[in-house]
Amino acid sequence: MTDSVEDLEIQLLLEALFGRYHYDFRNYARASIKRRITQARQNLGFASVSALQASLLHDPATLAALLGYLTVQVSEMFRDPSYFRALREKVLPHLRTYPSLKVWVAGCSHGEELYSLAVLFREEGLHERTLFYATDINPEALRAAEAGVYPLDRMRKFTENHQKSGAKTSLSDYYVADYGRAIFDKTLRSQVVFSDHSLATDAVFAEMHLISCRNVLIYFDRPLQDRVLGLFRDSLARQGFLGLGAKESLRFSSHAEAFAEFVRDEKIYRRREP
Structure with missing residues (x-):
């Protein structure tokens, strides 16, 4: 052939x-x-x-x-710990000024990044006033994310990442071990909406204060990357934050001017005022 x-x-x-x-x-x-x-x-x-x-x-x-x-389903909790440290030290002080918050984890896979953010926001006293939106196009991935169950042997790496992120608690405070599995506390997802959403075809997703979409754009061609970045721009509240993956950039996007670099090394951007 x-x-x-x-x-x-x-x-x-x-x-x-x-x-x-x-x-x-x-x-x-x-x-x-x-x-x-x-x-x-x-x-x-x-x-x-x-x-x-x-x-x-x-x-x-x-x-x-x-x-x-x-669909790409490979991730880990607190992946790239310096990204989460930057959120903790530089982004959350701004988010703390809002009475309520919305956070979108776009392409949430099996939920590792979602639970990382939920733990982070709880440690910083923001979990109860935050509504998290976890979206993916794969229904099986969404079901896994909602279950919040991971092989216990992954917890060592997750815990190392968590500590490097500037942790204020122990990750073991948030799960119980059961027959080789780590089952995360259901209260972590009490503030979570799980939803099927395609970045390729679906529309704006509410008004967000933080969008975290890491290591997803690298799988799209340039026109689709541009569409998605426009979607993020329109989905962010005024001066909202966007976090991308280490190998992703706004540099060649037609929407680049809509964002300002906030933490350059961690690919965290802030929506500019119109």
Whole structure:
């Protein structure tokens, strides 16, 4: 099979995914999406991408399996601790001045970043006045995030990250160990709204004081990155904050002028006044 035929098959698969289920991966970075579809085809036992597409159109179970490959679900709590330290020391003093807060974790995956922020806000006395929105396009990921259960052997790394973030408590205060699992305190998600939301197709998501979307834009092509950054701009309250991943930037975006660098090294920006 030539590359051109496979590329056409992949394009048709993405069109079918959008037309049948309204999941839009058509503007994701092509090299990444091709690699993920190839892996899915091989692991799910399909001889060709066309065969995978046929199953996708007629068997909803294939959708759930395919989404597991197309969406990135690798994260850890307090990943890049210096980012969370910067939020704690430089962003939260500003957020503290508001009587109520809204925080959006866009592309929340299995919830590691959500629970990191929930713990951070609780340590800083802001949890009870904050409403968190955790969104993802993968329903399985959302269910995992809402459950708040992680393998116990991951807690050592999570705890190290937490301490480096300037922790004021012990991470073990927020979960119980049970048969090799760490089950996080349900009160951490008492202020959380879990919702299906596509950055590729859906509209503005309320008015936020902080949006944290890290290591998601790197999987999008330039036009889709631009769309998403415009969405974030329109979703932020006046002088709201945006946190991106270490390898992400506003530099080449048409929306760059809407944001000012707030903590340059941690890719934290603040919406400029119109």
